[in-house]
Amino acid sequence: MSVHEDATAIRDDLVRLRRRLHAEPEIGLDLPRTQEKVLAALDGLPLEVSLGKSLSSVTAVLRAPRPGPVVLLRADMDALPVQERTGLGYASRVDGVMHACGHDLHTAMLAGAAHVLAARQDALPGDVVFMFQPGEEGWDGAAAMIAEGVLDAAGKPPDAAYALHVFGAAVPHGVFTARPGTTMAASDGLEVTVVGSGGHGARPHRAADPIPVVCEIVTALQTLVTRQSDIFDPVVLTVGSLHAGTRRNVIPGTAKFEATLRTFSAAAKARIKDAAITLAESVARAHGLRAEVTYLDGYPMTVNDPRETAFVADTVREVLGGHRFRPLAHPLPGGEDFSRVLHRIPGAFVLLGAGDGTTDNHSPLAEFDDAVLPDGAAVLAGLALRRGRGALS
Structure with a gap:
């Protein structure tokens, strides 16, 4: 089976996880219920798991059978102080708090990638670090995780780092996009x-x-x-x-x-x-x-490495088909603390269209499509699998 077929096979699990996260969102650096759900989703996998001390982070390392390039994959997990008005059956049950930026999808996708990669552990070209991060929405959770050693979790710094972010209106539905150089303000x-x-x-x-x-x-x-x-x-x-x-x-x-x-x-x-x-x-x-x-x-500015950005494009095309990637023409004025990681490690911040094209992130009406969950998980897994196979030109 292909990586995408593997991810599609666990689609129902990813949807259930995403909806549980969406219904019980948390803000900031302290996300105990979110952390608990992530740990449950990773339970049984051959991972070295460590928890944050100053924040509710989860760092998990999947070891390869042989030395090779270390790849870091990141998902942010926190929600926003927004009163949800979507009317969804799994809408937030927490008054004044909502996953209005899609971080619930990011978390489910990264958990899915962990499952896909764990099933292919023998084929891994190098270790993989899964960075489940609280506090992206203004709390600088990435800096806190870096201070606590996430970039040394595998025993050496990552050779590449990638993050995936869904958008409701800025990117066409189902399209992955990235650009070399400055990507976010x-x-x-x-x-x-x-x-x-x-x-x-x-x-x-x-x-x-x-x-x-x-x-x-x-x-x-x-x-x-x-x-x-x-x-x-x-x-x-x-x-x-x-x-x-x-x-x-x-x-x-x-x-x-x-x-x-x-x-x-x-x-x-x-x-x-x-x-x-x-x-x-x-x-x-x-x-x-x-x-x-x-x-x-x-x-700071989120700056993508040109070679890693080209590698992302090639990976999306190989995993999902050539029509699923389009270059991002201009930087976006949003801010992103994954910039802290990219300041130290070459990598790329990747965008994925997951909305109806009319309602933007942070809106109380923001809805994101569960259908993109296997796609995101497959691309994240594909980045780790292909990174050590000479695929980076």
Whole structure:
């Protein structure tokens, strides 16, 4: 049987696992129920399993019968603080928490790959490390797992690392895609608190109102992006949180907003970082107020190795057929902590279309198709099986 046939044979198991994960999602680094489900799915396989100390991670090593290249395969496992509105029979039973980004599929696919590869252990060209990671959604779980030694789990650093991520609208259904070089943006944060002095809403001249100042800063930041960023080296800046005041007739003493910034090069990041801080401080100062500005360095850019990306394309074509892979034309502005792994190990971050093409990830209406589970498991298994057979040109 082929790798895809092996994965298809366990499709029902993968669907059951995915739906159990979906119904009981967890947020952040502490995912005890998710970890328990993963361990149950791996039970009985010839794996060396270790658990995280500071997070609910699972690292499993499948040993090859002979020395060869080590391959790391990663799945993120955490959910989002989103109230699900899909109406699915297996919808989240946890109020305000949802697998709106498809990490439940990633986890099931990697468990499936472990089963497929364990059945072919004698044919493995090298050891395989399965990295089941919590805390991708802003918790930097990859950094925590690296600090705890996931890259040394096999006794030596991996020769290649791969991760697979489903998308609801950015990629056509059933299509795998990747690109060499920058694939996902760096994701940083900006926090600005404008400090004035409060007072009565009927006598604004007796106070130092921070609200119009913070509004002016928000508007000016949008202009900053369009006027000072190269359109061929873009910046995305979105203010996602703005808070001020308690009552309509009370001028507050402070006003605060938080923004996310996405960049695709080190030069663009350095430029927008300096410019945004200067702008916020200067606008506040011009009005006689003070701005406290914090720039939060987040995930770095996700950069695919060109040779590994070509290897992924060849693997998808061999495992599933030539029509199932298309090159990704442009980087995506999302952030991804698998970038931490790719900063150290050559590899590739791969996208898979699994939605209806209209509803994007992170939506409370996001639905992902179980039909892609065997395909993802087969491709992950194929990457490990082919990596040591001279398939990398």
